[in-house]
Amino acid sequence: MKEQLARNICRYRKERGLTQEELARRLGLTFQAVSKWENAQTMPDLSLLPDLAAILNVSTDRLLGYVPQDKQVSIYENEYRTPDYYWGVEPNKACYQVLQLMPPTRPLKLLDMGCGEGRDAVFFARNGYDVTAFDISDAGVEKTQRLADKAGVTVKAFRADINDYRPDARYDIIYSSGVLHYIKPEYRSELFQHYKDHTNPDGIHVLNVFVEKPFIAPPPENEPNACKWRSGELASYYHDWLLRESSEAVFDCNSSGIPHKHAMSVVIAQKIGTI
Structure with a gap:
């Protein structure tokens, strides 16, 4: 809770364009108090949370890292509530690349970021x-x-x-498919460094991300939280690692019922x- 709150205070303060001094002044505190919150050394007094959330223009639930259960946070939420599996249960072909590159001949910890309905996560566990x-x-x-x-x-x-979560454990494999376009540009450098650390x-790391091309029309799904990525951008975060693959492909999709x-x-x- 403390570390989550610390990250969120820092995140939403920066989104509002406020310095620690400005936030502290509006709350009638010293900037050292805000600094300690953001470094997870202390937590704000409970009585300050409503004012803090109001200044940062978020709900107290969001500030504390919660999303109201009655609020749809994904365009796929309704599809995921049906008995059928929207994406099916067959694993992504990238899963087989993980098996080839790092087979579980010893205990290996794997993090699946944005697991959807779990087809890949369960494949890995099996x-x-x-x-x-x-x-x-x-x-x-x-x-x-x-x-x-x-x-x-x-x-x-x-x-x-994915914009809020920072792993606190170390993993042998970090995997993500079809999710990284939700990461906001201002968080990418810090997030990928955290994943690497x-x-x-x-x-x-086995990852993919949708990239924009002028010759491809925008997808039919209305994804208000999606952010643009450029060709080569994902690979740029791994300039100090061995790139075993860095490729790009155009493929057909019918996930929304519209080709x-x-x-x-x-x-x-x-x-x-x-x-």
Whole structure:
């Protein structure tokens, strides 16, 4: 709770364009108090939370890291509430690349960021990985757990926003498919450095992201929280790692019932030695 609140105070303060001194002045405090909050050394007094949330233009729930259960936070929330699996239950082909590059011949910890309904997370667990997974959709997390239970495996799944969540454990594999376009540009550098810092030596990241191309029409889904990515941008965060793959492809998609195309960048990077 303390670290989550610290990150959120810092995040929303910067989004509002406020310095620590300006925020402190509006609350009638010293800037040292705000600094201690953002460094998770102390927490704001409970009585300050309503004023703090108002200044930062967020709800107290959002400030504390919660999303109201009656608020749809993903365009797929309703689809995930149906009995059928919107994305199916067959794993993404990138999962097989993980198996080839780092087979679970020893205990390996894997983080699936934006697990959706759990098809990839459960595949990894069935193959012997120690899997942690998160998604912003409560319904997606519930279906992930149901799919894991049906397969007789364990997936430590929970709800989190990819913009807010920072791993506190170290992983051998960090995996994400079709989710990174939700990361806001201003958080990317810090987030990817955090992912790298929380990866064990010789660990790998297997990631993809949708990129914009002038010759491809925008997708039919209305995704208000999606952010633009450029070709080559994802790979740029791994200039100090071994790039095992950095590729781009255009493919057909029918996920919304309307045929369309996507351009996607794929990066597989490895942390060599004790970097």
